[in-house]
Amino acid sequence: MKILMVNKFFYIKGGSETYYFSLKKLLEQHGHEVIDFSMKDKRNFPSDYSEYFVNNVDYNDKNTILKKIQLAKNIIYSTEAKTKFENLVKATRPDIIHLNIFQHQISPSILDVIKKYRIPTVYTAHDLKMVCLNYKMMSHGKICEKCMHGHYFQCLKNRCVKDSFVKSSINVIEGYVHKFRKSYDSISTIITPSLFYKKKLEQFGIEKERIVHIPNFLESDTECIQIPENLKKYYLYFGRLSEEKGVLTLIKAAVKSKIEMYIVGTGPLKERLEKYIDKNKIKNVKMLGFKSGIELKTLVGNSKAVILPSEWYENGPYSAIEALQLGRPLIGSDLGGIPELIFENKNGYIFKNKDISDLKKCFDKMENLNASEYQKMERYSKDIFDKYYTSKVYYKKIFKVYSDLLI
Structure with missing residues (x-):
């Protein structure tokens, strides 16, 4: 089986990357071919598919006004990501696509490619970005569920993204664009590492038939320390x-x-x-x-x-x-x-x-x-x-x- 795996970081940055590389190794151990799609970075691990990776994006850098406008556009829809992803799909012809975190640096533009080629797609929901524009349903130190059922204007009203009007606006535009385009409908199955996330996605309007709860994993054969x-x-x-x-x-x-x-x-x-x-x-x-x-x-x-x-x-x-x-x-x-x-x-x-x-x-x-x-x-x-x-x-x-x- 050929599995095209997507994650915007290709080095260990957090839990999503721990999962990505563990799953990649696990699948390869069972004889499957894993194809990588990510973002270029000097910290990246080697990949046979790095030529297809999108150019590095760092939203924390000091950029010119023109560059900031371009980066804002890419959050909403990256033509570079879409083109490179489509080239990779045509070159490798995967059986399955497995998405991890891809929003912002890669963007949901790649979902159009999935829809075009009708490739069965799995998405592991490491966060709540699919239904919450700031990923974590938390605003100004408190739990927030005001965007339920796609009421994304609440994000702008409350400046949920880094307490910034501009950054919140960009995310609100992203949310409504992909809501009206039904971009996420191209995802066949959503995996949630917690049962809580499964229930929360259902509560926010995602069809329960599309969601499967599978807890994360660690390799059990790794060397364990002695515990005095x-x-x-x-x-x-x-x-x-x-x-x-x-x-x-x-x-x-x-x-x-x-x-x-x-x-x-x-x-x-x-x-x-x-x-x-x-x-x-x-x-x-x-x-x-x-x-x-x-x-x-x-x-x-x-x-x-x-x-x-x-x-x-x-x-x-x-x-x-x-x-x-x-x-x-x-x-x-x-x-x-x-x-x-x-x-x-x-x-x-x-x-x-x-x-x-x-x-x-x-x-x-x-x-x-x-x-x-x-x-x-x-x-x-x-x-x-x-x-x-x-x-x-x-x-x-x-x-x-x-x-x-x-x-």
Whole structure:
């Protein structure tokens, strides 16, 4: 089977790329041919199809007015992406197209090519862009669902995209253009990593017959670290340091609980969090910066529990799956797909999002577990991973999706 996979970044930038390259490897291991389509970047991994990639786009660069106008146009509809994608389709003749994140830098223009050649297409919804113009159904620090059923003018009214009238306007135009053109109708099947996202897309008007819930996966045969029993003395957050992740709430709860907390990652909130810790002379919270590879895995594997304090509709976070793989209990907020990862307090606890006192209660409960109770949580986390999140489980499900589309 030939699968043309699309993702706008071709290096590990986040969860979508972790998924992309893991799935690419998995499919190739099973004898399928994977064709890449992405954006050019000096950080990219090698690809036999890089000549077809779109030119690099960085919306954070300082650009001339003329360049900004061109970039705005490309968000709505990129003729370059459409042309290069069509050339790739004609050159490779794929059986299936599998879309990941493609909006903005590539744009929905490629959906016209899919429609033209009637190629069965799968879209993994890593975010909520299909129904929410700023991806995350969050506006000015609060959950927002005002654009339900395509009422995109609400995005402009509330300046939902980076609190900018201009950027919100561009996204509103993009939303209405592709709503009226029915661009997304060319997607045959939508995969949601969380059941919550499946229900949310249905609530926003996507036909339930088009949506399949398949949790993300990790390779289960990767080398696992040894976990010394006497090192489970700290709790861990690892991921992006941004407002919607709830890290400030986490720090405040950790201070009240007096537990040892490690924070791993980087992002726009990094300096603010460091200043808060320094100003308040907080000693039990340590900012460790960006970590990856075996260093990160060691930190995860030796933690007492991994914390997911998100204050937005999280999907199926890889940080949680990586924690489960290493048998780590979880403490997570009650939003999005996070509660699906915590089974009736058997492998962790759920707290009310933004509620410092409720999160503190979860820390207290974890601290009061005896050795036997805690070990049961560890085993249950590992059992959950083996049952739902391995590559073997995922391949069976994704192969069925592909096969059903080719009948």
